[in-house]
Amino acid sequence: MGTPQFSTFYPDFYIERLENRCIKCKRCVKECTYEAHLWDEKKKILKEDHTKCIGCHRCEAMCPTKAIIIKPHPSQFREHANWTPWFIKNIYKQADQGGVLLTSTGCAVPIKNYFDHLVLDACQVTNPPIDPLREPMELRTYIGSKPSGIEVEEVNGKFRLKKPLPPLIKLEIPVMFAAMSFGAISLHVHQGLARAARDLGTLYNTGEGGLHASLYEYGSNTIVQCASGRFGLHVDYLNAGVAIEIKIGQGAKPGIGGHLPGEKVTEEISKTRMIPVGSDALSPAPHHDIYSIEDLRGLIFALKEATEYKKLVFVKIAAVHNVAAIASGIVRAGADAVVIDGLKGGTGAAPTMFRDYIGIPIELAISAVDKRLREEGLRHMTSIIASGGIRCSADVVKAIALGADAVYIGTAALIAVGCSMCQRCYTGKCPWGIATNNPELIKRLPPEVAYEKIYNLVHAWGHEIKEMLGAMGLNSIESLRGNRDKLRAVGLTKEEMEILEVKHAGEV
Amino acid sequence: MWNRTLISKEISGCGISGIIHKKGKLISGEVIIKSICCQEERGNGLGAGFAAYGIYPGMENFYTLHVMAENSYALELVEELLAHQTFLNYQEPIPTRKVKTIKNPPLFKRYFVRPKFEGELTEICDELAEDNYIVKLVMEINTKIEGAYVISSGKNMGVFKGVGFPDEIAEFFRIEEYKAFIWTGHNRFPTNTPGWWGGAHPFTILDWSIVHNGEISSYGTNKRYLELFGYKCTLLTDTEVVAYILDLLIRRHGLPLKVACLALAPPFWMEIDEMSEERELLTAIRIIYGSAMLNGPFAILFAYNGGLVGLNDRVKLRPLVAAEKGDLVYMASEEAAIRAICPDPDKVWAPKAGEPVIVELEPNTIPNQRSYLKGRPREEDENELRVKCAYTPLFASK
Ligand code: SF4
Ligand code: SF4
Numbered sequence: 037m038g039t040p041q042f043s044t045f046y047p048d049f050y051i052e053r054l055e056n057r058c059i060k061c062k063r064c065v066k067e068c069t070y071e072a073h074l075w076d077e078k079k080k081i082l083k084e085d086h087t088k089c090i091g092c093h094r095c096e097a098m099c100p101t102k103a104i105i106i107k108p109h110p111s112q113f114r115e116h117a118n119w120t121p122w123f124i125k126n127i128y129k130q131a132d133q134g135g136v137l138l139t140s141t142g143c144a145v146p147i148k149n150y151f152d153h154l155v156l157d158a159c160q161v162t163n164p165p166i167d168p169l170r171e172p173m174e175l176r177t178y179i180g181s182k183p184s185g186i187e188v189e190e191v192n193g194k195f196r197l198k199k200p201l202p203p204l205i206k207l208e209i210p211v212m213f214a215a216m217s218f219g220a221i222s223l224h225v226h227q228g229l230a231r232a233a234r235d236l237g238t239l240y241n242t243g244e245g246g247l248h249a250s251l252y253e254y255g256s257n258t259i260v261q262c263a264s265g266r267f268g269l270h271v272d273y274l275n276a277g278v279a280i281e282i283k284i285g286q287g288a289k290p291g292i293g294g295h296l297p298g299e300k301v302t303e304e305i306s307k308t309r310m311i312p313v314g315s316d317a318l319s320p321a322p323h324h325d326i327y328s329i330e331d332l333r334g335l336i337f338a339l340k341e342a343t344e345y346k347k348l349v350f351v352k353i354a355a356v357h358n359v360a361a362i363a364s365g366i367v368r369a370g371a372d373a374v375v376i377d378g379l380k381g382g383t384g385a386a387p388t389m390f391r392d393y394i395g396i397p398i399e400l401a402i403s404a405v406d407k408r409l410r411e412e413g414l415r416h417m418t419s420i421i422a423s424g425g426i427r428c429s430a431d432v433v434k435a436i437a438l439g440a441d442a443v444y445i446g447t448a449a450l451i452a453v454g455c456s457m458c459q460r461c462y463t464g465k466c467p468w469g470i471a472t473n474n475p476e477l478i479k480r481l482p483p484e485v486a487y488e489k490i491y492n493l494v495h496a497w498g499h500e501i502k503e504m505l506g507a508m509g510l511n512s513i514e515s516l517r518g519n520r521d522k523l524r525a526v527g528l529t530k531e532e533m534e535i536l537e538v539k540h541a542g543e544v
Numbered sequence: 545m546w547n548r549t550l551i552s553k554e555i556s557g558c559g560i561s562g563i564i565h566k567k568g569k570l571i572s573g574e575v576i577i578k579s580i581c582c583q584e585e586r587g588n589g590l591g592a593g594f595a596a597y598g599i600y601p602g603m604e605n606f607y608t609l610h611v612m613a614e615n616s617y618a619l620e621l622v623e624e625l626l627a628h629q630t631f632l633n634y635q636e637p638i639p640t641r642k643v644k645t646i647k648n649p650p651l652f653k654r655y656f657v658r659p660k661f662e663g664e665l666t667e668i669c670d671e672l673a674e675d676n677y678i679v680k681l682v683m684e685i686n687t688k689i690e691g692a693y694v695i696s697s698g699k700n701m702g703v704f705k706g707v708g709f710p711d712e713i714a715e716f717f718r719i720e721e722y723k724a725f726i727w728t729g730h731n732r733f734p735t736n737t738p739g740w741w742g743g744a745h746p747f748t749i750l751d752w753s754i755v756h757n758g759e760i761s762s763y764g765t766n767k768r769y770l771e772l773f774g775y776k777c778t779l780l781t782d783t784e785v786v787a788y789i790l791d792l793l794i795r796r797h798g799l800p801l802k803v804a805c806l807a808l809a810p811p812f813w814m815e816i817d818e819m820s821e822e823r824e825l826l827t828a829i830r831i832i833y834g835s836a837m838l839n840g841p842f843a844i845l846f847a848y849n850g851g852l853v854g855l856n857d858r859v860k861l862r863p864l865v866a867a868e869k870g871d872l873v874y875m876a877s878e879e880a881a882i883r884a885i886c887p888d889p890d891k892v893w894a895p896k897a898g899e900p901v902i903v904e905l906e907p908n909t910i911p912n913q914r915s916y917l918k919g920r921p922r923e924e925d926e927n928e929l930r931v932k933c934a935y936t937p938l939f940a941s942k
Contacts, residue, residue, distance in 0.1 A: 514834030521764030
């Protein structure tokens with residue numbers, strides 16, 4: 037007997053098999069990438085190893101006779117308000133292995149969700165609501181740095197723009213797809229995102245893993261990312277999209293870089309990322325050419341030079357305590373848009389402590405950045421993109437009313453293609469074929485299915501956003517931007533309302 | 545104490561009316577009274593007002609501050625400030641009458657001033673600088689002096705307004721004694737009742753005056769946008785926002801009036817996408833001035849030293865009618881309000897959604913006449929210079 041492994045004693049989930057339904061087709065054995073279902077050839081029976089189940093619900097969903105139910109394991113520790121099973125089991129894991137706790141997705145701790153404490157307005161009597169089915173309703177949004185005003189000249193009795201505007205990106209819906217690298221997610225998901233972005237008139241983001249050759253054709257709907265690892269970064273890549281995003285930080289793990297485990301680095305990934313097969317892809321915590329704001333300016337303009345000033349440069353930061361001042365510096369450094377990624381932003385792999393405890397909620401960050409940029413007279417000349425924790429179209433509306441120009445969604449798009457939030461993306465075994473590069477697993481999610489689901493989701497959100505705008509008496513999304521009048525707080529403190537610049541419900 | 549820092553934006557329905565004589569002939573105040581009183585059903589006695597242009601002949605070169613004050617102490621503070629910051633040419637109480645239904649009206653005084661620039665012994669003759677100076681002065685009085693409020697600050701024009709029905713306010717201010725080449729009038733139906741005299745229309749900044757029927761749903765966005773340019777929206781009314789947007793777009797950004805109206809009530813993207821020549825300009829207007837767009841139902845009349853403009857929201861959710869008779873042009877919420885003072889107009893029409901009716905005086909009709917039909921260079925934005933980016937054309941490839 038070796039050292040006991042405490043962490044294996046207490047499974048999180050319980051696999052219940054309804055024997056009267058089970059036809060022993062062994063589908064579950066095939067579906068479970070964690071080998072929690074076992075076929076006992078001798079006894080001709082199916083067995084379960086509850087300790088291996090991570091709760092992805094794949095077997096349950098795929099079982100042809102619906103014979104499987106996945107539930108929280110009924111075995112319980114003695115109740116303790118402080119020492120909940122989560123902490124106990126984490127300690128077992130670390131005591132067993134001596135490692136950093138790893139996880140995926142976004143912050144799982146119930147830190148106050150401000151979206152859920154904000155309610156929206158609607159018109160009654162004094163002001164007619166607008167019906168989007170009968171009247172035009174506009175969601176079009178332009179992203180990029182803009183001059184403060186325009187100049188007009190008269191030519192042959194007609195007014196004309198004297199000086200053309202700088203390059204800007206047109207979004208038909210202010211919802212974009214957040215950076216998720218090829219490597220972290222499968223090529224099929226990337227293909228689905230790219231196609232959906234094109235058909236929706238929005239953008240998707242390559243993430244830091246380079247751009248697969250098959251995706252260059254979606255260039256005008258692509259944001260390419262330049263992160264600290266500089267994987268797959270070459271001049272054709274930089275020129276492939278309409279914008280380049282410098283990733284300084286990520287809401288799920290502010291202050292650290294990325295880690296794509298070698299197991300996920302397959303042939304295709306190695307080509308795209310320009311690294312050897314099977315090698316860990318580690319992006320450092322800082323960009324080693326950015327140790328200060330002036331260095332950032334250097335990189336912004338280096339990228340602009342490399343792309344002949346045709347591409348916009350976004351800078352993405354994690355929402356941290358000082359986010360407002362940093363964002364203002366970024367705008368002054370010449371970025372065309374600031375991307376703020378909140379505490380609840382997702383990830384393919386992050387240390388649990390970072391995912392759960394570092395950074396601030398996006399709602400507060402948007403408001404703080406918007407306010408700072410207004411105070412400095414800069415807000416109208418730049419764009420704010422909010423990311424991290426957007427779960428529904430009302431969250432989008434609230435984010436815009438708090439001051440964002442557009443939002444990124446990541447997790448929501450993955451859930452749309454089947455992700456069940458098992459939070460194990462870092463293992464590379466995603467049973468839903470999303471966060472994996474295993475050639476067999478990725479077949480579980482064909483690109484057409486990914487496209488259809490993602491398209492449907494955002495299309496539906498578009499409808500809902502239009503309905504909400506109409507109810508508020510607005511027929512264009514720009515009249516919502518920063519419009520705190522449309523928000524009221526329920527159950528927030530004075531300080532919180534001050535930061536969000538909203539009144540409490542019931543206040544007139 | 546006046547409840548002027550209302551906690552929320554006021555909501556109201558209204559009646560409006562305006563007249564302009566293109567050759568600058570003066571029209572008696574009785575005319576506008578008759579027109580606005582004919583729309584009495586559109587108000588509820590909680591606010592009415594008038595703006596008149598050309599009423600101070602001989603004083604055309606002075607900014608006339610109509611100051612409303614809660615008490616004489618507030619007036620003293622105003623006068624102290626004016627003594628420091630302006631050359632004060634003349635001052636007098638605004639003549640009023642006792643009206644039975646008007647109880648405890650505020651004090652009204654008018655001051656004819658010119659800006660006194662710091663360190664300068666003589667006045668500078670830069671119109672934009674002078675205007676900006678007066679804007680700042682007005683903001684200072686309105687935000688810093690408790691109990692005092694500037695209700696108009698243009699040259700050779702003035703605003704008279706208060707809480708009451710239009711006929712009462714007209715009687716109180718002896719409107720029939722004034723003669724003007726442009727008149728606008730307003731009758732208000734607020735759904736919340738601040739009952740504050742300063743909350744009545746018209747609203748002004750310099751010689752811009754606005755009367756407005758509607759509710760601006762984009763108020764929150766517009767207000768924040770204006771703050772970027774130093775405007776403080778202290779009154780929490782839609783109309784104040786409209787006044788400042790016009791000032792910003794036309795006076796400071798130098799946009800031609802028509803272009804500014806396009807920013808306020810722009811066409812829809814689906815219309816713009818179909819345009820050929822105008823597409824680039826309209827796209828730029830919508831992108832750059834998106835936060836200045838007035839979203840929600842409105843009909844407004846705005847006037848300045850030289851013109852009168854009527855404008856509807858982009859889907860025409862509030863009424864606006866215009867008519868012409870010789871050199872006179874009329875605009876009002878209802879045709880009846882026009883016919884009451886002009887029974888047989890040459891032409892009557894209902895302006896389309898977002899299509900402005902712009903009427904200017906003939907050139908050189910009055911001193912200090914302003915015309916905004918053409919564009920002027922834009923005032924420099926310091927921040928813009930600081931955040932320098934290299935711009936290349938958006939439509940270069942097309
Ligand atoms: S890990 Fe997923 S597929 Fe495997 S048993 Fe658990 S729920 Fe089923
Ligand atoms: S992407 Fe896959 S591995 Fe990641 S949380 Fe979703 S289902 Fe689990």
